[in-house]
Amino acid sequence: MTALLKRTAAALQGLVTGLGVTFQNLARPKVTLMYPLEKSNVSPRWHGLLALPVDTETGNDKCIICFQCERICPSRCIHIEATGKGKERLLTRFDIEMDKCQYCGLCVEVCPTEAIVFIPHYEASTYNRANLLYTLEDLHRAAPKEPVARGILA
Amino acid sequence: MRSLRTEELILNMGPQHPSTHGVLRLIVTLDGENIVEVQPDIGYLHSSVEKMMEHRNYTQNIALADRGMDYLSALVNEMAVIRAAETLAEVPVPERARYIRTIFMELQRLASHLLWLGTYGIDLGAFTAFLWCMRERELIMDLFESVTGGRLHHVYFRLGGVNEDLPPGWTDRCREFCHYFLNRLDEYHQLLTGNPIWQARTQGVGVLTRDQAIAFGACGPVARASGLAWDVRKSHPYEVYDRVDFQVPVYTEGDCYARYLVRMDEMRESTRIILQCLDQMPPGEVRAARVPLNLKVPPGEVYTRVESPRGDLGIHLVSAGGETPWRVKIRAPSFVNLHALTEMMRGWKVADIIAILGSIDIVLADVDR
Numbered sequence: 001m002t003a004l005l006k007r008t009a010a011a012l013q014g015l016v017t018g019l020g021v022t023f024q025n026l027a028r029p030k031v032t033l034m035y036p037l038e039k040s041n042v043s044p045r046w047h048g049l050l051a052l053p054v055d056t057e058t059g060n061d062k063c064i065i066c067f068q069c070e071r072i073c074p075s076r077c078i079h080i081e082a083t084g085k086g087k088e089r090l091l092t093r094f095d096i097e098m099d100k101c102q103y104c105g106l107c108v109e110v111c112p113t114e115a116i117v118f119i120p121h122y123e124a125s126t127y128n129r130a131n132l133l134y135t136l137e138d139l140h141r142a143a144p145k146e147p148v149a150r151g152i153l154a
Numbered sequence: 155m156r157s158l159r160t161e162e163l164i165l166n167m168g169p170q171h172p173s174t175h176g177v178l179r180l181i182v183t184l185d186g187e188n189i190v191e192v193q194p195d196i197g198y199l200h201s202s203v204e205k206m207m208e209h210r211n212y213t214q215n216i217a218l219a220d221r222g223m224d225y226l227s228a229l230v231n232e233m234a235v236i237r238a239a240e241t242l243a244e245v246p247v248p249e250r251a252r253y254i255r256t257i258f259m260e261l262q263r264l265a266s267h268l269l270w271l272g273t274y275g276i277d278l279g280a281f282t283a284f285l286w287c288m289r290e291r292e293l294i295m296d297l298f299e300s301v302t303g304g305r306l307h308h309v310y311f312r313l314g315g316v317n318e319d320l321p322p323g324w325t326d327r328c329r330e331f332c333h334y335f336l337n338r339l340d341e342y343h344q345l346l347t348g349n350p351i352w353q354a355r356t357q358g359v360g361v362l363t364r365d366q367a368i369a370f371g372a373c374g375p376v377a378r379a380s381g382l383a384w385d386v387r388k389s390h391p392y393e394v395y396d397r398v399d400f401q402v403p404v405y406t407e408g409d410c411y412a413r414y415l416v417r418m419d420e421m422r423e424s425t426r427i428i429l430q431c432l433d434q435m436p437p438g439e440v441r442a443a444r445v446p447l448n449l450k451v452p453p454g455e456v457y458t459r460v461e462s463p464r465g466d467l468g469i470h471l472v473s474a475g476g477e478t479p480w481r482v483k484i485r486a487p488s489f490v491n492l493h494a495l496t497e498m499m500r501g502w503k504v505a506d507i508i509a510i511l512g513s514i515d516i517v518l519a520d521v522d523r
Contacts, residue, residue: 031289043296045303045318072447074214104217104309109317110447118303 042120047103050096051119052136053143061140062115063091069107069116075100078107094139098124099132119144160186165504169198173277173508176518182507192499192507194492200522204482211477212239212313213447220307223484224520226269229255229262230462232311237392238458238471239313239479243451246442251315253435256393257328258298258310259460260424260431264335265294266463267417267424270515271342274414277512278355283346290338293331300324313449315441325432332425332432339421347418356410360498360510363408370494373487374465375420376514379405379412386461398430410513417515448477464488464515488520 033040042048052061065082077100081093107116119142126132134142167173167180174180177198183190203222207215212235219231233255240247268287275283295305301320302308310317346352362372367380377384385402387395403419405412453475459468465487474480491514498510 031292043300043303045301045321046299047303072214074210074217102217102221103304103307104220105303105317106213106217106309106447 042122044120046118046120046122047105048118048121049098049124049142050101050107050134050139051117051142051144052094052115052139053117054140061091062113063094064113064115065089065091066112068110068112072106072110074104074106075102077101091136094136096134096139097132098134099129117143162190167507169195174511175273175516178511178516178518178521180507180511182504184504187503189499189502189504189507192496194495196489196492196518196521198522199518201519203523204484207235207479207482209478211448212236212451212479213449215479215482216311217307217309220309222519223486223523224462224464224467224488224517225306226266226517227262227463228307229258229310230460230467232308233259233393234458234460234462234467234469234484235482236311236313237460238456238469238482239449239451241458242454242456242471242473243313243449245314245445245449248315248439248442249436250319250438251440251442252393253431254316254320254440255311256395256398257428257431257435258301258308259393260427261294261297261328263424263463264421265291265298267421268294270417270463271414274512274515275346277508278352280346280349280352283342286338286342286345290335293334297324297328297331300327312441312445314445315439317441319440325435329429329432332429336422336425339418339425343418346414353411355506355509356414356513358407359410359502359506360513361408362494362498364406366494366497367408370497371490372465372494373490374462375413375416376465376491376494378403379416380408381406384466386459386466390459392458392460394431394434395427397434398427400427410509413513413515450475450477451479459485462487464517464520465491484523486520486523488514488516488518489523492516492521 052063054061065080067080070078070080077097079093079095080091082089083092084090105118108118124132163184165182165184167182169177169179179195179198181193181195201222203218206218206222210218215235216232219235220228223231239245268291272284272287275281275287298308299305301318301324302310362376362380364381367377367382372380372382373384381404383402383404388402400423403416403423405415451473453473455472457468457470459466461467466485467487468485470483470485471479472481495511495514499507502510
């Protein structure tokens with residue numbers, strides 16, 4: 001009889017200890033995120049989607065058509081075409097195949113004018129693979145409205 | 155009385171089996187519940203990284219090493235590839251960059267071992283371990299993210315340094331994390347080390363003797379659990395490992411429990427290395443000037459090794475003098491450790507397959523490359 005009582009007491013003690021941990025954690029701040037409703041904040045250096053910011057003064061992007069990003073890209077997913085010579089030089093095509101992109105950031109690193117930047121956005125999924133070909137208009141539209149200053153931000 | 159007649163049964167585990175940690179197929183020959191032989195069938199994740207490296211220059215290969223090799227220790231792979239090229243081209247590396255590299259490699263080791271501990275816990279039925287380890291790993295991922303911009307694939311190391319300096323306040327965050335993590339490590343010990351179920355599943359299971367470990371060329375925690383004191387960080391120091399004080403944990407039992415203990419001790423030592431590096435780190439440049447992104451490496455041949463979380467990761471690089479390597483051979487630690495599997499498995503029961511396989515800590519991208 002005493003043995004049974006002792007066992008019951010031990011079991012109850014274990015139960016109370018275990019539930020104590022549960023209730024302690026109820027009071028603690030949670031570590032998870034309700035993802036589609038809440039979005040996590042990414043760091044300023046985040047390797048997210050790519051964009052071509054538009055210069056507010058000239059109304060055009062800062063690309064000087066030097067083809068450095070096209071050359072450094074390990075998966076060869078940037079395609080640039082241009083027409084004209086000298087001052088008349090015009091960017092006619094700037095396509096990024098986002099399905100091939102591996103977000104390594106080498107294009108952002110080599111760009112001499114900071115014309116191609118990362119944006120803190122990480123939702124690129126789509127139902128159609130053709131949507132992942134980002135054209136010049138898409139890259140302009142994706143650009144943040146404020147000027148991006150990489151390197152100054154922490 | 156007639157004796158019971160038994161016959162051997164061949165069982166396929168995988169390639170789509172959650173406990174094989176990737177696409178590994180195990181051909182298990184069974185006698186009842188006893189294992190007669192286990193043959194691993196690899197090659198399902200072959201991505202021909204070595205060949206692809208021949209078509210990319212050395213900077214582009216950093217991005218490839220992140221993904222194509224051992225994806226759980228991306229920064230250590232970057233270091234392996236870079237170290238080979240830097241040794242051959244004799245690229246100077248600033249002091250601060252060396253310290254930053256060491257800190258990041260050790261953080262990567264923590265992240266990799268935490269993922270191993272979590273998944274090994276799931277393999278053996280301890281689900282809490284997985285949640286706790288993921289919680290701490292997430293903090294490491296956040297530390298990575300604020301410096302490199304990536305969580306798993308960083309492309310942070312460059313020939314002659316690292317890409318960007320640490321953001322302000324990062325060292326304090328890192329130091330805070332280290333002290334927090336040491337307490338959490340004690341918690342893991344309380345949860346698992348004395349746990350009778352954990353001990354029953356791992357102690358004495360899958361023994362690899364010291365001679366066998368040497369014969370199979372085992373490396374990393376698998377070798378150190380078998381009494382082989384072999385650590386590339388001690389024997390062939392690179393970066394600043396010769397300037398920090400750390401122990402190499404060695405156990406002689408050679409069973410799954412010893413492998414678990416080796417990794418637990420390694421996490422403590424890694425934290426110590428990070429704290430020492432943070433104290434010693436000098437200010438200054440993080441990237442050598444005049445190292446072009448399309449560096450031409452002089453003709454020659456070099457073999458360099460680094461200590462990955464899985465063991466001795468070697469790169470044999472042959473350069474013909476161009477912008478791209480002529481040939482790269484990767485000596486993958488997971489591949490070598492997987493060899494020892496057949497010997498460890500012999501004579502155990504079906505349920506122990508998972509315990510033994512999990513204790514080697516293989517990454518199939520590293521096995522197949």
